[in-house]
Structures are given as C-alpha cells and as structure tokens.
Amino acid sequence: MEGLAIPLNHVLIVATLLFVVGLAGIMFRRNIIFILMSLEVMLNSAGLAFVAAGTAWQQADGQVIFMLILTVAAAEVSVGLGLVLQIQRRFRTLDMDQATRLNS
Amino acid sequence: MELILFYIASTVAILATVFALTRSNAAHALIYLIVSLLAVAVIFFLLGAPFAAALEVVIYAGAIMVLFVFVIMMLNLGEEGNQRERQRMHPTVWIGPSILSAVLLIEMLLVIANVDGPQTGALIGAKQVGLTLFGPYVLAVEIASMLLLAGLVGAYHVGRRFRLSEPAEAIEPRENSAENQEQA
Numbered sequence: 381m382e383g384l385a386i387p388l389n390h391v392l393i394v395a396t397l398l399f400v401v402g403l404a405g406i407m408f409r410r411n412i413i414f415i416l417m418s419l420e421v422m423l424n425s426a427g428l429a430f431v432a433a434g435t436a437w438q439q440a441d442g443q444v445i446f447m448l449i450l451t452v453a454a455a456e457v458s459v460g461l462g463l464v465l466q467i468q469r470r471f472r473t474l475d476m477d478q479a480t481r482l483n484s
Numbered sequence: 485m486e487l488i489l490f491y492i493a494s495t496v497a498i499l500a501t502v503f504a505l506t507r508s509n510a511a512h513a514l515i516y517l518i519v520s521l522l523a524v525a526v527i528f529f530l531l532g533a534p535f536a537a538a539l540e541v542v543i544y545a546g547a548i549m550v551l552f553v554f555v556i557m558m559l560n561l562g563e564e565g566n567q568r569e570r571q572r573m574h575p576t577v578w579i580g581p582s583i584l585s586a587v588l589l590i591e592m593l594l595v596i597a598n599v600d601g602p603q604t605g606a607l608i609g610a611k612q613v614g615l616t617l618f619g620p621y622v623l624a625v626e627i628a629s630m631l632l633l634a635g636l637v638g639a640y641h642v643g644r645r646f647r648l649s650e651p652a653e654a655i656e657p658r659e660n661s662a663e664n665q666e667q668a
Contacts, residue, residue, distance in 0.1 A: 388603060392601070410572060454548060
C-alpha cells in the first residue's frame with residue numbers, strides 16, 4: 381500500500397499538539413509516574429515529526445532517527461522507573477514536591 | 485476520502501493523550517496512553533512508514549508500557565493516592581501551565597501554517613530503512629547499543645535495595661534483619 385498524500389503541515393500540527401499536551405502534563409502533574417508518561421508523549425511526538433518529514437522527502441532517515449528516539453525512550457524509562465521504585469521505598473510517596481532532598 | 489482516516493486517528497491520539505494526562509488513577513491513564521500510541525501507529529502506517537508503525541506497536545505500546553504496568557503493580561497505589569491526585573487537579577494548579585503551553589502552541593501553529601510544505605505519501609519499507617540504518621548510520625547503531633547497555637546497568641544499580649542510613653520507618657524490619665545477616 382502506498383502512503384496517503386497528506387499535507388506535511390497537518391502532520392506537523394498533530395505532532396505539535398501532542399508535544400504541547402505532554403509539556404503541559406510535565407508542568408502541572410506532580411506525580412512522578414505521570415511526569416514520565418508526559419516525557420514519553422513528548423518523545424513520541426518528536427518521532428512522529430521525524431517520520432512524517434522522512435516520508436515527505438522520500439528518505440529513510442526519518443525512520444532511522446525514530447528508532448534512535450525509541451532507544452532513548454527505552455533507556456530513559458528503565459532508569460526513571462528504577463528511580464520511581466527507589467523514591468517510593470524511601471519517601472513512601474510519589475509526590476515530587478515532598479521528595480526534594482537529594483540525600484535523605 | 486482516505487484522508488479522513490488520518491484525521492480520525494489524529495483526533496483519537498490527541499484526545500487519548502489529554503485523557504491520559506488528566507486521570508487521577510495511574511492504571512487508567514496507562515490504558516489511555518496505550519490507545520494514544522496505537523493511534524500514532526495508525527498515523528505512521530497511513531503516512532507510508534509500516535516499519536515504524538510496527539516498532540511503535542511492539543516496543544512503545546508493548547515493551548515500554550508493560551514496564552509501566554509492572555511498576556504500577558509493584559507500587560500498589562491505594563485509594564488515598566487517587567484522592568490526593570484528585571485534589572491536585574484544582575484549576576489553580578493547571579491553568580497557568582496550560583496558558584503558557586497554549587501560547588507556545590499558537591506560535592508554532594503560526595509558523596507551520598505559513599510554510600508551503602510538501603506532501604507525504606512515499607512508501608518507505610523495512611528494506612530501505614535497514615539499508616540506511618546499517619549504511620550511513622552504523623555509528624549511531626553502536627552508540628544506541630552503548631546507550632542501552634548504560635541504561636541496563638543504570639536501572640540495575642538504581643533499582644536494587646540500598647541499605648538506608650536511617651533505617652527508622654522507610655524500610656521493613658524483615659528486610660533489615662535479612663541484610664544484617666548477609667553482612668554478618
């Protein structure tokens with residue numbers, strides 16, 4: 381199946397909307413699990429912009445960069461969730477406003 | 485005609501993301517986030533990038549979200565956590581960040597709207613992606629593998645049980661005694 385001829389502007393607008401929702405999520409959520417989810421959304425929207433640009437210019441580079449973004453997201457989430465477990469173990473909360481001391 | 489599919493998938497993705505980030509229950513939010521990622525995978529497929537669509541489903545919606553599910557199950561969040569999250573969703577909390585983000589969104593939309601961009605639609609299959617990945621980008625593959633190794637070691641190091649300097653309330657006494665026996 382050939383891809384649809386969608387204007388690149390529209391795909392970029394969708395990616396921008398997703399990015400802004402993730403940005404707002406990072407700013408107003410204080411639960412660290414939701415902050416990690418917002419980071420995932422932002423990385424995903426960046427990947428969407430890369431893939432759309434890659435298909436618009438008929439280059440495979442966009443999908444290659446998307447795979448690298450996927451790698452970064454996987455590494456970030458594994459370390460971040462390890463930190464979540466450690467914070468829950470030490471502070472008995474996931475609230476980032478109560479976990480402000482580096483060395484308890 | 486088939487363009488409608490793209491707009492439907494985009495609407496589903498954005499709405500599911502908004503719902504995901506405004507829930508108070510983490511498990512429900514995770515389900516919405518998975519829906520959002522699957523909608524983005526549909527967009528990838530429509531754009532003509534089937535390999536990226538498959539990766540999105542397998543790695544994002546599969547592996548990474550399963551990590552989230554495991555952690556939420558391990559944390560065993562109770563009802564009082566949901567209660568606190570619900571209190572946090574007061575308008576005074578989210579109106580400021582939302583306005584700031586909306587300003588950025590409007591700026592970005594103005595920039596995008598004034599550009600006459602090309603159209604998507606070239607089919608780029610897995611073969612072409614693989615040739616590019618292991619051709620000019622082979623160094624990036626090595627760097628990605630080192631990044632994954634660093635992530636593995638970092639997650640193992642961060643996730644293990646430290647012996648706390650204040651053993652007062654943060655750690656169960658049973659674990660404490662077990663660790664003391666190991667050290668003895």
